Amino acid sequence: MGSHPNGWWIVLHLVLFVFWLGGDLGVFYSSRYVLDPALSPQARTTALRIMSGLDLAPKICLVLFLPSGVTLMALEPHGAALFGVQLFPLWSVLLVWAFALGWLALTVADHRTHGRFPLVRRADWAIRLTLIAVIAGSALYTLLADRPFGVETNPRWLGAKLALYALAIAAGLGIRLKLRAFGPAFGALGASGSTPEVERMLRGSVNGCLPYVWTIWGSVLAAAVLGVLKPGATL
Numbered sequence: 001m002g003s004h005p006n007g008w009w010i011v012l013h014l015v016l017f018v019f020w021l022g023g024d025l026g027v028f029y030s031s032r033y034v035l036d037p038a039l040s041p042q043a044r045t046t047a048l049r050i051m052s053g054l055d056l057a058p059k060i061c062l063v064l065f066l067p068s069g070v071t072l073m074a075l076e077p078h079g080a081a082l083f084g085v086q087l088f089p090l091w092s093v094l095l096v097w098a099f100a101l102g103w104l105a106l107t108v109a110d111h112r113t114h115g116r117f118p119l120v121r122r123a124d125w126a127i128r129l130t131l132i133a134v135i136a137g138s139a140l141y142t143l144l145a146d147r148p149f150g151v152e153t154n155p156r157w158l159g160a161k162l163a164l165y166a167l168a169i170a171a172g173l174g175i176r177l178k179l180r181a182f183g184p185a186f187g188a189l190g191a192s193g194s195t196p197e198v199e200r201m202l203r204g205s206v207n208g209c210l211p212y213v214w215t216i217w218g219s220v221l222a223a224a225v226l227g228v229l230k231p232g233a234t235l
Contacts (some may be wrong), residue, residue, distance in 0.1 A: 006075045013068045017224045024216060030054060031206050034186075037194050046185065052111075058216075059107050062172065064191040065165065067093075067100040073158075087149055090206045103127050105219070114183070128173060132166045137158030139163035153234050161226045164219040171219070174212040 033047035034037060074088035106124045115121050142148040142159030185201035192198075 008073055009071050009075065011062060013065070014201045014224070015228065016065050016068060017220060017227075020065070021059070021217060023054050024213065026054040027051050027058070028192050034202055035199075035206055042195065045190065054192055056108070056111050061103065062168065063100055063104045063107055063157075067097045067140045069165075070096045082133060086199060125173070128169050133170050135162050135166040135169075139166060148161060151221035155230050157226045157230045157233055161223045164223040164226070168216050168219040168223075171212040171215040174215075175209045178208040178212065179205055 002032050016218070018182055029143040030047050033049060039047070070088060071093055074090075074093045103124070108175060109117070110120050110124050113120070125226065139159045139162035141158050142162065148155060148159070181201055182205040186196055188195075188198050189202070
């Protein structure tokens with residue numbers, strides 16, 4: 001039996017799902033120790049470092065999910081076309097990978113510097129907002145068109161998967177907004193120790209992220225199911 005022509009790319013795509021969700025679960029678990037007032041500030045700082053280290057994996061996976069997905073679409077034998085032109089020729093796939101690697105560099109730099117360089121953070125935000133709009137628009141078209149991009153295999157599962165990816169990116173931005181108060185609050189914890197006000201700010205900031213975290217978990221799991229089962233597709 002021969003191997004699937006897209007096999008290794010499918011493996012990469014699934015690995016990104018696994019590390020994205022697994023890393024997020026690790027971040028959530030370690031955050032419980034960061035919020036534990038029974039621990040010393042030093043122990044909570046250690047937990048925060050672990051949480052920050054784990055948080056890099058989901059960020060990397062979110063970025064690489066884009067070019068790996070585009071690669072799979074380009075290799076799909078039922079490939080999409082627009083006005084009779086192949087939608088993902090080799091040069092366009094390479095361009096997406098180059099763009100993604102640049103975005104990844106911004107993401108890692110912003111993570112490691114904790115947002116100390118506003119230009120880097122603004123560039124990353126601009127990329128994410130643009131992608132949310134473009135991907136959500138593509139998802140809506142794929143879900144509603146009779147023959148999206150000339151494909152006759154009913155790829156509405158792909159449209160839903162794209163919508164979930166856009167939702168996950170948006171939820172990540174929601175988390176960033178909620179965590180704006182976390183840095184000053186944790187700095188106050190290190191400077192003056194635990195107080196009811198500091199603990200309230202820490203809990204409000206971290207626990208306020210939970211709806212966004214659950215949205216990401218649900219989106220990643222649902223996207224994985226859609227990618228594997230491809231419901232409704234006529235292949």
